[in-house]
Amino acid sequence: MTSDLVSVRDDIRAGVTTARATVDGYLTRIHAQNSTLNAFHEVFDDESRAAADAIDAKIASGVPVGPLAGVPIAVKDNIVTRMGRTTCSSRILENYRSPFDATVIERLTAAGAIMIGKTNLDEFAMGSSCETCAWGVVRNPWDPSRVPGGSSGGSASAVAADLCAAALGSDTGGSIRQPASLCGIVGFKPSFGRVSRYGLVAFGSSLDQIGPLTHRVRDSALLYQCMAGDDHRDSTSAPHAVEDVVTGLDETPRRFRVGLPLQYRKGNAPAVDAAVMRAIEHFRSMGAEMVDVDLPLTDVGISTYYVIAPAEACSNLARFDGIRYGHRTQSTSARDLFDLYAQSRAEGFGGEVQRRIMLGTYVLSAGYYDAYYRRALQVRRLIKEEFDRAFTKCDVILGPTSPTAAFPLGGVTDPLSMYMCDVYTVNTNIAGICGISLPAGFDESCGRPLPVGIQLQAQAFAEPLLLKIAHAYEVAQGGRARIPASIP
Numbered sequence: 001m002t003s004d005l006v007s008v009r010d011d012i013r014a015g016v017t018t019a020r021a022t023v024d025g026y027l028t029r030i031h032a033q034n035s036t037l038n039a040f041h042e043v044f045d046d047e048s049r050a051a052a053d054a055i056d057a058k059i060a061s062g063v064p065v066g067p068l069a070g071v072p073i074a075v076k077d078n079i080v081t082r083m084g085r086t087t088c089s090s091r092i093l094e095n096y097r098s099p100f101d102a103t104v105i106e107r108l109t110a111a112g113a114i115m116i117g118k119t120n121l122d123e124f125a126m127g128s129s130c131e132t133c134a135w136g137v138v139r140n141p142w143d144p145s146r147v148p149g150g151s152s153g154g155s156a157s158a159v160a161a162d163l164c165a166a167a168l169g170s171d172t173g174g175s176i177r178q179p180a181s182l183c184g185i186v187g188f189k190p191s192f193g194r195v196s197r198y199g200l201v202a203f204g205s206s207l208d209q210i211g212p213l214t215h216r217v218r219d220s221a222l223l224y225q226c227m228a229g230d231d232h233r234d235s236t237s238a239p240h241a242v243e244d245v246v247t248g249l250d251e252t253p254r255r256f257r258v259g260l261p262l263q264y265r266k267g268n269a270p271a272v273d274a275a276v277m278r279a280i281e282h283f284r285s286m287g288a289e290m291v292d293v294d295l296p297l298t299d300v301g302i303s304t305y306y307v308i309a310p311a312e313a314c315s316n317l318a319r320f321d322g323i324r325y326g327h328r329t330q331s332t333s334a335r336d337l338f339d340l341y342a343q344s345r346a347e348g349f350g351g352e353v354q355r356r357i358m359l360g361t362y363v364l365s366a367g368y369y370d371a372y373y374r375r376a377l378q379v380r381r382l383i384k385e386e387f388d389r390a391f392t393k394c395d396v397i398l399g400p401t402s403p404t405a406a407f408p409l410g411g412v413t414d415p416l417s418m419y420m421c422d423v424y425t426v427n428t429n430i431a432g433i434c435g436i437s438l439p440a441g442f443d444e445s446c447g448r449p450l451p452v453g454i455q456l457q458a459q460a461f462a463e464p465l466l467l468k469i470a471h472a473y474e475v476a477q478g479g480r481a482r483i484p485a486s487i488p
């Protein structure tokens, strides 16, 4: 089976295979691997076979089909689908069924994609390791004793193990790019507002963005193109036209400048620094100009993010009260309505989510609002201005996606160290710009080879340029989709 999305699509189109045979192949792999990886929370066997048969019937009768016809896609379980449940990997939504599909699901289905299942995540997308899922940890296919990253770790693990042609994730502070990096695949976070958030269970509404996790840059470009664009149901979706990013992807811009921030060079694993150095050489060989840029606020990104994101999360998660939505305590000891809320939420939310709710409530409370929340918003503006200045000197900013390769399950226990996994990714969301993580080699110092990634960031709405440069890098470094050795 070929693994990248465009090849899968082309084979179905050309009659080399059928959508049904493609879906059956992926389902067989899912059922063989998922007991180890726990990448999928729910698999839509019957529904995806029926959807594949319908596509095959259309192709056989010459009815035009969409650009993703027959391609099986996995969906992070914080994106609502009418099919199956949407749990956010949280007990509070254990049996939640959405009465509607997210905009991205509508658009991808209209393009012919087949939703093959829902993938695990850190509870409510809060985490960097997929160890906070209510139904067990997700494992990295390159080494199942290690984390896949998070929070879109189920999607990343599923794509890396070739259990689907591509997957959807969400990225609030790095949750598409960091797991993509740790699993050796491509993870693309579009600019804020590019992709409708309608139907994405909100975490940080000013930071959240849906994006693809794929084998190749071309796959990400195609998925992005099919789902991006204005949506009247999301008031933060951008009215900007979505350019064609697929045709012309092979045209490397003739001259471009790659910015190298000094601040991205400290405290990384040697293999990560080496991957960035190799990438610099690839870009030089393409004729790119390297320029030093200064991003001194890189270090305050995490503290800024951990004020803004929890503040928004505590407001967004207030709706899960056990009355309108979610788990309701079975205990009969609740004295009043407030007590019923408190007991339901204490039972339904896991420890990390509770920590974020408390943090958010604290920074928004009278007396602390000015000291924390208002201040964080002011720093946010400075971070945005810092990027704006950097982008006057360069077209893309290059650096690591994550300071290390995948760490062992249970290997990072204190929250602050976990938060530091996102030191290079949170500012992309804080500034609303776009970023992509690309496979960039391996860390060979841990027994088994572990993937490492590089990140390219570009100005808001510069997706066409970002994807072209990312694609040129992928071609230059000869990156072929590789399946982890541990997976048969």
Ligand code: GLN
Binding pocket: 125, 126, 127, 128, 150, 151, 170, 171, 172, 173, 174, 175, 176, 203, 309, 422
């Ligand atoms: N790891 C970060 C957090 O825990 C980012 C998560 C995300 O992007 N959804 O909040």
